[in-house]
Amino acid sequence: MPILLTDPELAEELRAERASSDGDKWNEVWDGVLVMPTMPNDEHQAIQNRLQCALTSLFETDDAGKVRGGVNVTDRHPDWRENFRGPDVVVYLPDNPAINHGTHWLGGPDFLVEIISPGDLAWDKLGFYAEVGSREVLIVDRDPWRLELYRLEDGLLEPVGTSDLAKPDILTSEVLPFTFQLQPGSNRPQIRLTNAATGQVWLA
Numbered sequence: 001m002p003i004l005l006t007d008p009e010l011a012e013e014l015r016a017e018r019a020s021s022d023g024d025k026w027n028e029v030w031d032g033v034l035v036m037p038t039m040p041n042d043e044h045q046a047i048q049n050r051l052q053c054a055l056t057s058l059f060e061t062d063d064a065g066k067v068r069g070g071v072n073v074t075d076r077h078p079d080w081r082e083n084f085r086g087p088d089v090v091v092y093l094p095d096n097p098a099i100n101h102g103t104h105w106l107g108g109p110d111f112l113v114e115i116i117s118p119g120d121l122a123w124d125k126l127g128f129y130a131e132v133g134s135r136e137v138l139i140v141d142r143d144p145w146r147l148e149l150y151r152l153e154d155g156l157l158e159p160v161g162t163s164d165l166a167k168p169d170i171l172t173s174e175v176l177p178f179t180f181q182l183q184p185g186s187n188r189p190q191i192r193l194t195n196a197a198t199g200q201v202w203l204a
Contacts, residue, residue, distance in 0.1 A: 050204035108134030
């Protein structure tokens with residue numbers, strides 16, 4: 001369950017402990033409030049890496065877009081550390097007006113992925129992602145397994161489809177030439193990514 005710390009000394013101890021374990025790189029700040037999400041486990045990182053690899057193979061080879069894992073997305077500059085989120089994977093297309101400041105991106109990506117860990121607040125980030133102009137969001141829920149695709153419509157990120165093992169619908173992006181589908185795997189469910197133009201398939 002979430003914990004509200006009002007003791008400044010205890011808060012500093014927790015920050016120092018988090019930093020010593022390298023966990024602070026996953027921290028976020030929501031309107032001045034420090035948010036410490038669960039550190040990603042091995043499964044989380046494997047999914048993130050495979051999704052990023054599939055997207056990078058399409059965009060980075062011909063400079064058609066920027067694919068990154070774990071960037072800071074903010075709505076302000078230079079005081080970006082007062083309000084930022086850290087999606088697991090992002091895609092910025094060439095005509096996106098967002099500005100890359102090196103440490104952070106001012107403005108939302110065209111496509112982003114949030115992979116759910118226990119206690120995750122990813123759904124609470126949708127309002128922020130909409131405000132900064134993110135066009136599509138793919139949420140990968142792992143308890144139970146489910147893919148959710150959201151699309152920016154009239155200033156809000158609205159749900160446009162889901163895919164789970166009981167109903168493995170194909171989710172089609174309007175931003176990327178990709179479809180996404182949840183399918184059974186040997187150890188865990190897998191995300192099937194298909195390039196709609198070439199038919200090439202990746203599994204994450």
